Amino acid sequence: MTTSNDNAPRGPLSELKVLDFSTLLPGPFATQMLADLGADVIRIESPTRPDPIRRMPPSVHGQSGVHAWLNRNKRSLAMDLKHPDSVDVVHRLVGAYDVVVEQFRPGVMARLGLGYEQLREINPALIYCSITGFGQSGPWRDRAGHDINYMALSGVASYVSEHQPTPLGVQVADIGGGSLHAVVAILAALAHRGRTGEGQYLDVSMTDAAFSLNAMAGAAYLCGCAPPSCGTGRLNGGSFYGYYRTADGRFFSVGSLEPQFFGAFSTAMGHPEWIDLLGQGTMQATEQLKSSIAAAFACQSFDHWCAVFANVDCCVEPVLTIEEAAHHPQLEARAMLVDVPTEAGPAYRQAAHPVQFSTTKPVYRHAGVTLGADSEAVLAQSGYTDGEIAALFAEGAVSGTRTPAATAVAQR
Structure with a gap:
């Protein structure tokens, strides 16, 4: 050819x-x-x-x-x-x-x-x-x-x-x-x-x-830590790190693990009290934080949150379709x-x-x-x-x- x-x-x-x-x-x-x-x-x-x-x-x-x-x-x-x-x-x-x-x-x-x-x-x-x-x-x-x-x-x-x-x-x-x-x-x-x-x-x-x-969880286990399971790791449900549904059924990703990013995220969401909740470090506080974040996202549409986080540097991004990703300016x-x-x-x-x-x-x-x-x-x-x-x-x-x-x- x-x-x-x-x-x-x-x-x-x-x-x-x-x-x-x-x-x-x-x-x-x-x-x-x-x-x-x-x-x-x-x-x-x-x-x-x-x-x-x-x-x-x-x-x-x-x-x-x-x-x-x-x-x-x-x-x-x-x-x-x-x-x-x-x-x-x-x-x-x-x-x-x-x-x-x-x-x-x-x-x-x-x-x-x-x-x-x-x-x-x-x-x-x-x-x-x-x-x-x-x-x-x-x-x-x-x-x-x-x-x-x-x-x-x-x-x-x-x-x-x-x-x-x-x-x-x-x-x-x-x-x-x-x-x-x-x-x-x-x-x-x-x-x-x-x-x-x-x-x-x-x-x-x-x-x-x-x-x-298994670079992170596997390394920890092989060093003697307990094996990770669904919902227990920091990156798979054991913290607020995850996906949250908006009012119209779309999703946002939240990965604001570092303090400076979590502070900016909480402020943008209108919930500065989340910083103190995160600082408690207990399982009960973590579950309360996740529920509160989920409830907040569910109150507004996908487009609303896109506008809120468009210029906020805090590791929060919308979950895009392939079509949307293909036309993303980045x-x-x-x-x-x-x-x-x-x-x-x-x-x-x-x-x-x-x-x-x-x-x-x-x-x-x-x-x-x-x-x-x-x-x-x-x-x-x-x-x-x-x-x-x-x-x-x-x-x-x-x-x-x-x-x-x-x-x-x-x-x-």
């Missing part, structure tokens, strides 16, 4: 080449971060069992808007990995690539002839990252799971809500655990390889990564929305890469493409002749969009 931005600067990872065998969210989010920073990421997908994200609504410009975001700046190679010729293609590709990212259950890639030990024979400098729910070892290595399960088993879900565990709208274990830790691990392995020339295997467990996110000033070109022509509006670079800025070359849009180009760039490419398509090892010239070669 070619877009008008393909010749634009590629970013700080412009020399990095990645083969991405992952699906759904954790792996694709990780490789999107790499692609935004210039890496050449080839997404390898089965034509008969494509990534389910491709079917996730809503459909915009003929394809899933979620897929278009998670797979921007990546090329697509459609291959049946169970076909022996496809394995040969990967073996040929991997010699020129730096990183493999995969998300199958333990052992699947090895059975296909694409495991780390098999590919390192071809490229000893290869960095191979496996993202799974429970890791490559342990009694639950083969167990199925989703974000909510990893949050549960890691202890994180036990104290995220005052009353009972609540599913979050953002996949913390998938992204905060799997995706971000995978990116950190890949970049660390690249730094090691730069010093030594050695590749290595990276075993990323989303449960392990979620467990490591996010607009940070250029957190970008228009990304598509195959169909009209651009997608997407969230930008979240880090501001002073020099090597991210480039948004194109949104996620149709399955196999780049199959022919990837093979040609890897040294396959027109006849060899035609044979791979004819045998069903590879599929996707073909140029008229290539189709004519196949028909001769």
Whole structure:
């Protein structure tokens, strides 16, 4: 696939080449971060069992808007990995690539002839990252799971809500655990390889990564304190820190933990007596304070409280919808929305890469493409002749969009 931005600067990872065998969210989010920073990421997908994200609504410009975001700046190679010729293609590709990212259950890639030990024979400098729910070892290595399960088993879900565990709208274990830790691990392995020339295997467990996110409560418990539970911690219901409903059913977040912020908050709410109540430090006083704050917020509308706190610096902010957040002046000033070109022509509006670079800025070359849009180009760039490419398509090892010239070669 070619877009008008393909010749634009590629970013700080412009020399990095990645083969991405992952699906759904954790792996694709990780490789999107790499692609935004210039890496050449080839997404390898089965034509008969494509990534389910491709079917996730809503459909915009003929394809899933979620897929278009998670797979921007990546090329697509459609291959049946169970076909022996496809394995040969990967073996040929991997010699020129730096990183493999995969998300199958333990052992699947090895059975296909694409495991780390098999590919390192071809490229000893290869960095191979496996993202799974429970890791490559342990009694639950083969167990199925989703974000909510990893949050549960890691202890994180036990104290995220005052009353009972609540599913979050953002996949913390998938992204905060799997995706971000995978990116950190890949970049660390690249730094090691730069010093030594050695590749290595990276075993990323989303449960392990979620467990490591217990930075405050977990650290306290491991030092001998009682385990936290719902409603007992300072940040999960054991203090006034929390969300409060307004008269019209919206919510405000209150995080005024420091004395100077709580003083400003109490004054803005018209209740300076809350300062003395907070100072009592008893459970009864805390419950009374929470009830009083809740009653005060419930007396006025969301818009009223937005006006009250617009210029008060006290760690109190409205709970915005995605639509409101996208148009918030802070996010607009940070250029957190970008228009990304598509195959169909009209651009997608997407969230930008979240880090501001002073020099090597991210480039948004194109949104996620149709399955196999780049199959022919990837093979040609890897040294396959027109006849060899035609044979791979004819045998069903590879599929996707073909140029008229290539189709004519196949028909001769």
